[in-house]
Amino acid sequence: MPIGERMDFVVLDVLQGLGTFAGFYDKDDVLVATMILDLGTERFRKDDPFPAVDEVARVLRTMKPQPTVNAVLLSHSDTDHINLLGLLLSRFQPAGTPGVPVEDTLQVLFCKYAGARANFTKRGRNVLDTLKPYMPQDGTERIVGSASPETTFKGAYNKKTNPWIPVAQVAGASVYVLIANAAPSSAAIVTSSNKPKPAVPDTYGKNMVSIVSIVDYGASQLVVTGDATGITLAACNTVIQTAGVEGDLLIDNFMVTAPHHGSETTTYDMLGITTDFKTHDQLAEENLAQFVRHMSAVTLSASAGQVKKFRHPSARVIQAFWPKLGTALYQDPVLPEGLHFYTAYFTAGQYRVNVPNTPPTPGMSQVEWPVSANWWSVQTDKNIFSNLYFLSGSQGEANLPPAPGSRVGLVGLPTAVPPLGANWTFRVPRGLGVKRSVLRSDNRVTTLALRAQALGVRPETLGAAASPLSATPRAYPPAGVDRAAEPALSARAPAAGLAAGRAAAPPSRPAAAIRGLRVIP
Numbered sequence: 001m002p003i004g005e006r007m008d009f010v011v012l013d014v015l016q017g018l019g020t021f022a023g024f025y026d027k028d029d030v031l032v033a034t035m036i037l038d039l040g041t042e043r044f045r046k047d048d049p050f051p052a053v054d055e056v057a058r059v060l061r062t063m064k065p066q067p068t069v070n071a072v073l074l075s076h077s078d079t080d081h082i083n084l085l086g087l088l089l090s091r092f093q094p095a096g097t098p099g100v101p102v103e104d105t106l107q108v109l110f111c112k113y114a115g116a117r118a119n120f121t122k123r124g125r126n127v128l129d130t131l132k133p134y135m136p137q138d139g140t141e142r143i144v145g146s147a148s149p150e151t152t153f154k155g156a157y158n159k160k161t162n163p164w165i166p167v168a169q170v171a172g173a174s175v176y177v178l179i180a181n182a183a184p185s186s187a188a189i190v191t192s193s194n195k196p197k198p199a200v201p202d203t204y205g206k207n208m209v210s211i212v213s214i215v216d217y218g219a220s221q222l223v224v225t226g227d228a229t230g231i232t233l234a235a236c237n238t239v240i241q242t243a244g245v246e247g248d249l250l251i252d253n254f255m256v257t258a259p260h261h262g263s264e265t266t267t268y269d270m271l272g273i274t275t276d277f278k279t280h281d282q283l284a285e286e287n288l289a290q291f292v293r294h295m296s297a298v299t300l301s302a303s304a305g306q307v308k309k310f311r312h313p314s315a316r317v318i319q320a321f322w323p324k325l326g327t328a329l330y331q332d333p334v335l336p337e338g339l340h341f342y343t344a345y346f347t348a349g350q351y352r353v354n355v356p357n358t359p360p361t362p363g364m365s366q367v368e369w370p371v372s373a374n375w376w377s378v379q380t381d382k383n384i385f386s387n388l389y390f391l392s393g394s395q396g397e398a399n400l401p402p403a404p405g406s407r408v409g410l411v412g413l414p415t416a417v418p419p420l421g422a423n424w425t426f427r428v429p430r431g432l433g434v435k436r437s438v439l440r441s442d443n444r445v446t447t448l449a450l451r452a453q454a455l456g457v458r459p460e461t462l463g464a465a466a467s468p469l470s471a472t473p474r475a476y477p478p479a480g481v482d483r484a485a486e487p488a489l490s491a492r493a494p495a496a497g498l499a500a501g502r503a504a505a506p507p508s509r510p511a512a513a514i515r516g517l518r519v520i521p
């Protein structure tokens with residue numbers, strides 16, 4: 001297999017779910033290999049648009065001579081991680097189908113999954129069975145489950161006696177399993193005097209088994225956590241400490257995905273474990289902090305949609321990653337000074353911020369922010385990249401995290417409306433000392449909807465030309481489909497100012513309206 005000169009690792013905007021696609025390019029910018037780590041939702045739609053699937057299919061069709069997915073990892077069986085794989089396959093015929101042009105066929109060389117194989121059956125179809133005809137029929141078992149538990153790192157690395165063998169190698173990238181099929185007993189924190197509740201709830205259990213994988217490419221690593229729960233993270237911490245993974249592999253972590261879409265409820269759920277000295281919540285907090293330290297990732301990626309009952313990604317979980325994140329890898333063209341947006345679910349009054357008093361009163365006052373629990377878009381120079389990118393009407397309220405002792409988080413409203421949804425590409429060239437970058441491509445379908453809302457028109461009236469990702473763009477969301485359970489953006493209250501008696505700001509404040517905000521550390 002050709003060795004890539006560059007990996008583009010794309011975290012796709014799939015709404016509430018996770019879909020990542022890695023393309024490996026040679027020095028002439030030719031796509032030589034690909035990899036998929038989870039590919040699910042676009043939130044239960046039954047019809048177009050599927051911009052994430054269309055984009056992956058489009059890129060695969062550029063691959064000569066044979067569109068190929070070299071490896072697929074399915075972290076676990078939940079629909080929001082697997083349903084789009086079947087859809088992607090249906091865009092192609094299996095490789096070797098007589099009479100079909102080769103660019104319309106696809107081959108898949110390897111698949112690894114965690115959890116019970118039977119759980120991958122949805123509506124009577126098992127996606128692993130659907131996958132099989134796309135694989136070479138050469139007697140090799142190419143669809144592989146995981147041991148319970150499984151890790152690549154069974155003890156300290158030793159070149160001769162204990163080499164760490166990746167589960168897949170693609171164009172110079174090695175994929176390792178940090179943990180798969182974790183159970184409470186996989187975590188050192190669980191001892192006989194320190195036990196979780198006897199029964200693991202079914203939904204928790206299905207997430208707990210998630211593969212946490214490490215992709216090692218060039219001199220960088222990327223970590224995909226699936227829907228890891230508190231127990232899964234504890235198991236990761238145990239493996240990392242036992243085998244010395246930090247010193248021998250996780251040396252320069254470029255990206256980690258927020259566990260379980262940044263879910264506050266499961267990330268901080270340790271199934272009721274307490275110790276003689278610590279409450280469950282203290283333990284959970286320390287568990288995540290330890291995971292963050294082990295990861296030491298420069299960037300955090302959070303794939304989630306706006307689903308009321310989930311409240312992903314949680315601002316609290318994102319904050320847990322702040323201490324290790326770098327800054328300014330991506331600047332939104334509508335913002336100054338290396339800033340961009342991220343959108344998360346904040347609880348009411350989660351932060352205290354300084355705001356300038358209304359003239360003629362001098363000085364600053366401290367207020368609680370935000371005024372209500374909801375998704376809010378904030379500006380940041382930290383490397384936090386949420387696929388739910390920018391909510392019109394809730395923006396510009398704070399600058400997080402604060403730059404210690406420096407700029408008083410000046411917040412300028414953007415001059416153009418950024419997209420609601422964005423794909424993030426984590427670009428890793430091979431070799432030491434090379435410059436890595438983060439690129440944004442707008443999910444044009446969601447942009448279209450946002451623009452339509454701003455103009456107060458039906459999205460269809462904005463025309464087909466606006467969507468390069470889909471040959472037949474449709475209204476987004478299509479009438480009667482999807483997002484029904486989510487707060488309609490247009491129905492949101494306008495950004496409610498900063499409380500403390502201030503009048504709500506009009507939704508379209510002039511760009512000149514700049515307010516200084518600073519979060520009290």
Ligand SMILES: [Zn+2]
Nearest residue numbers: 017078080227
């Ligand atoms: Zn999920």
